[in-house]
Amino acid sequence: MPDSDNVHVLRPAARPTTGEATSPAQGSQAQGPQTQGSQTQGSQTLGPQPQGQQPTSPASGKATGEPVAGAETRPVGPSRTYEALARAQADFPQSELVHFGADKPLTLDAGVTLSPFQIAYQTYGKLNADKSNAILICHALSGDQHAANVHPVTGKTGWWETLIGPGKPIDTNRFFVIASNVLGGCLGTTGPSSINPKTGFPYGLDLPVVTIRDMVRAQAMLIDHLGIDRLLAVVGGSMGGMQVLQWAVSYPERVFAAMPMAAAARHSAQNIAFHEVGRQAVMADPDWRGGRYLLEGTSPRSGLAVARMAAHITYMSDSSLHRKFGRRLQDRDGRTFSFDADFQVESYLRHQGEAFVDRFDANSYLYVTRAMDYFDLAADYGGVLANAFKDTRTRFCLVSFTSDWLFPTADSRAVVHALNAAGASVSFAEIESDKGHDAFLLDEPELTAITRGFLDSAARAVGVA
Numbered sequence: 001m002p003d004s005d006n007v008h009v010l011r012p013a014a015r016p017t018t019g020e021a022t023s024p025a026q027g028s029q030a031q032g033p034q035t036q037g038s039q040t041q042g043s044q045t046l047g048p049q050p051q052g053q054q055p056t057s058p059a060s061g062k063a064t065g066e067p068v069a070g071a072e073t074r075p076v077g078p079s080r081t082y083e084a085l086a087r088a089q090a091d092f093p094q095s096e097l098v099h100f101g102a103d104k105p106l107t108l109d110a111g112v113t114l115s116p117f118q119i120a121y122q123t124y125g126k127l128n129a130d131k132s133n134a135i136l137i138c139h140a141l142s143g144d145q146h147a148a149n150v151h152p153v154t155g156k157t158g159w160w161e162t163l164i165g166p167g168k169p170i171d172t173n174r175f176f177v178i179a180s181n182v183l184g185g186c187l188g189t190t191g192p193s194s195i196n197p198k199t200g201f202p203y204g205l206d207l208p209v210v211t212i213r214d215m216v217r218a219q220a221m222l223i224d225h226l227g228i229d230r231l232l233a234v235v236g237g238s239m240g241g242m243q244v245l246q247w248a249v250s251y252p253e254r255v256f257a258a259m260p261m262a263a264a265a266r267h268s269a270q271n272i273a274f275h276e277v278g279r280q281a282v283m284a285d286p287d288w289r290g291g292r293y294l295l296e297g298t299s300p301r302s303g304l305a306v307a308r309m310a311a312h313i314t315y316m317s318d319s320s321l322h323r324k325f326g327r328r329l330q331d332r333d334g335r336t337f338s339f340d341a342d343f344q345v346e347s348y349l350r351h352q353g354e355a356f357v358d359r360f361d362a363n364s365y366l367y368v369t370r371a372m373d374y375f376d377l378a379a380d381y382g383g384v385l386a387n388a389f390k391d392t393r394t395r396f397c398l399v400s401f402t403s404d405w406l407f408p409t410a411d412s413r414a415v416v417h418a419l420n421a422a423g424a425s426v427s428f429a430e431i432e433s434d435k436g437h438d439a440f441l442l443d444e445p446e447l448t449a450i451t452r453g454f455l456d457s458a459a460r461a462v463g464v465a
């Protein structure tokens with residue numbers, strides 16, 4: 001497809017040297033993107049490498065792999081290696097990359113424009129001749145574009161391989177599946193750890209605050225770039241579900257089918273409160289340095305890990321925590337009468353915190369949680385959600401989980417009621433599960449069946465073989 005002078009399709013891999021670091025997933029980009037018609041123009045270096053990509057701080061010589069207090073730590077070396085690899089992805093992702101130049105600024109809800117900016121994305125399957133089989137996948141808070149391939153930093157399988165792949169409900173033999181990293185993220189789409197071309201250093205807090213609508217605007221530019229007028233479906237969970245709803249409202253004519261899971265039309269006061277706790281944990285870490293840790297060669301690992309530990313509890317349910325761990329002790333016969341991780345659940349949370357810090361940027365955590373907090377779909381429609389969906393012809397399928405107390409069924413039901421009031425085509429399933437909010441990421445047979453059925457029906461309706 002034609003690229004304007006200021007839109008460059010970039011390929012991965014002009015990655016900066018990270019000392020002795022080797023990728024746990026080196027060479028493991030499992031399914032090469034198959035965007036039809038893209039022109040590869042090589043990679044582009046946008047500026048000096050952030051100092052934070054070095055395994056140790058050049059400023060202080062201090063190791064960047066500080067553990068959570070008292071945690072059963074992973075060795076500092078490997079953590080630093082993972083973190084350095086993750087940081088390299090911010091500007092040089094192992095993904096398809098589109099760079100929007102000065103002629104394609106992104107207008108943000110904050111009232112400013114962002115230009116230039118880039119979007120990192122993965123595709124799976126092939127776009128058909130009439131471009132009617134494209135499905136956009138929207139990821140959740142800490143997700144990324146690696147929905148169905150081995151992750152370049154962690155070496156783990158894609159986060160939605162339960163649903164995406166050949167013969168799976170989001171069938172890559174039939175559909176052209178696109179997954180992009182959100183604006184404000186840290187895996188290659190412009191975010192706070194990206195190089196600010198005006199200064200040559202990472203944006204940090206100089207990046208404007210972004211919203212879910214901004215994320216969706218940026219995705220629409222990617223979809224334009226791919227030459228796709230209408231998406232067969234937009235699918236996502238949690239923050240991904242917020243993006244799905246925003247797509248249906250912002251671009252109703254471009255979304256044939258929409259499938260928001262474990263989502264809501266606005267972030268609740270309780271959820272904003274949880275996010276604020278997490279942000280305060282990050283900002284209270286002395287190594288956060290007012291958001292300038294990449295420049296100063298530090299890393300707010302403890303703060304971000306604590307933020308993730310607290311958040312992770314909200315992604316599970318009381319019964320799933322009980323089922324997994326109960327009151328069992330971690331590798332010991334009795335209590336130690338100390339503050340070590342005596343309980344398995346403590347050890348588990350510490351592990352989740354540490355693992356998160358290895359792959360996610362602390363400032364991105366601030367930006368992405370903020371975007372979720374600001375989300376309120378009805379706000380621009382006089383507080384009447386049904387008006388946001390007025391005259392929509394998109395067909396919807398909403399999914400919630402019985403044990404999700406973060407985005408409870410009532411939130412999805414409110415969207416369904418609004419869609420009913422707007423006369424929209426909508427189906428809704430509340431799935432019985434004890435796995436809490438993150439159930440949408442797990443192998444849930446009912447979710448698999450519903451997703452398959454809904455997408456098959458959409459495909460039939462538009463004549464996708």
Ligand SMILES: CC(=O)SCCNC(=O)CCNC(=O)[C@H](O)C(C)(C)COP(=O)(O)OP(=O)(O)OC[C@H]1O[C@@H](n2cnc3c(N)ncnc32)[C@H](O)[C@@H]1OP(=O)(O)O
Nearest residue numbers: 139140141142143144159344345347348351355438441442
């Ligand atoms: C949404 C997106 O778009 S992408 C982002 C999605 N990914 C995440 O959110 C990652 C963090 N979230 C999770 O791990 C979520 O619980 C899930 C839903 C994704 C995975 O759930 P499950 O498959 O049930 O995994 P579980 O919660 O048991 O965690 C397994 C991990 O805990 C570790 N673990 C389990 N018990 C313990 C313990 N007692 N002590 C220390 N670690 C432990 C396991 O070793 C495993 O580690 P690994 O992930 O590094 O291999």
Ligand SMILES: N[C@@H](CCO)C(=O)O
Nearest residue numbers: 140141142143238315
């Ligand atoms: N656990 C998922 C869902 C959170 O809403 C994530 O971290 O993105």
